[in-house]
Amino acid sequence: MARYGFIHDKLEIKFLILYIMARVTEPISFGTLTELTLCDEGIDYFEFAEAVHELVGTGHLEQDKEELFRITEKGLKNGDICQSSIPYSVRVKADKQVAVLNGRLRRNAMIRTGSEPRPGGTFTVRLSLDDDLENILTIDMLAASAEYAGKLEENFKKHAEEIYNAVLGVLLSDYSKDEEEE
Template identity: 60%
Template sequence: MARVGFIHDKLDIKFLVLYIMSRVVAPIDLPTLADLTMCDEGVDYFAFATAVHELVSTEHLLLEDDRYSITDKGRKNGAICESSLPYSIRVKCDKNVAKLNGRLRRDAQVRSDMTPREDGTFTLTLSLDDEHGNLLTIALLTASEQQCDRLSEQFKAHPEQIYNGVLDVLLTDYDGKEP
């Protein structure tokens, strides 16, 4: 049976992986990289996995804490070869990477960190940044790990509302009037 798609061999897959990795804004895990790479029907998962492994062993990609990032060598060699990828594949990849980058940037700007305390409680530190730096950091005492998880989820789901709520309270006079 003939294979459909533009990407057919391991070298094409390596070019595609380097193209993608040169455009992501933060290290990504293998399933995310696989999702991005499977944008063409010709990509075989096992050939993809082998290609990624080889890119790590040749130091085109770096694997740390189960996340992949591109090296300078990978960026340089990928740039030389990216024009060999079909235009339609590059457009599809760019669209998918743009969506991912939005999520990665948001995840980098909205953070939480849980620290256990000696008395069995936890300190939950919530941080919100923008492109200029830190906007808000709050440290909360919590009774349990479950409470930390719930507060963290809510903060990550609604950081702008929480930030605006804090500002609203701080900028409102004690009698309910704005100064």
């Protein structure tokens, strides 16, 4: 079957993998690397998988105990030398996908959640939001069950910015009219 696209052999796939890995801000999973690399229709999945394995074997990539991949100094050096051989249109597609991923990774790094059991079967849930410099919001809440704690954590991870803005809006509201009526 004919492959359409600009990248056709394993060496070109390796160049693209190094190009992508040099631009991601944090270690990524094999699945995420697959999504980013298969941006060109000419890439065969099995050649891609072999290329990743070979790049780890040659010390261009590292895989940690959580099975996340990161580029090594050797990979950065060799990738920089070879990046001009990647077709421009493929680099543009890869750059767009990496930018989206880096935005998600940056956001996820700024949101922290956790829960601790308390006496009586309840939980303390800690929800934190940081900006680029420091913590901007931390909320400790009581949750009646582990299920409830998990729901609070999940919703905070999905909507941290909205929750921050809602809390800020409530705290900055003018309550003087309510106080005058009392």
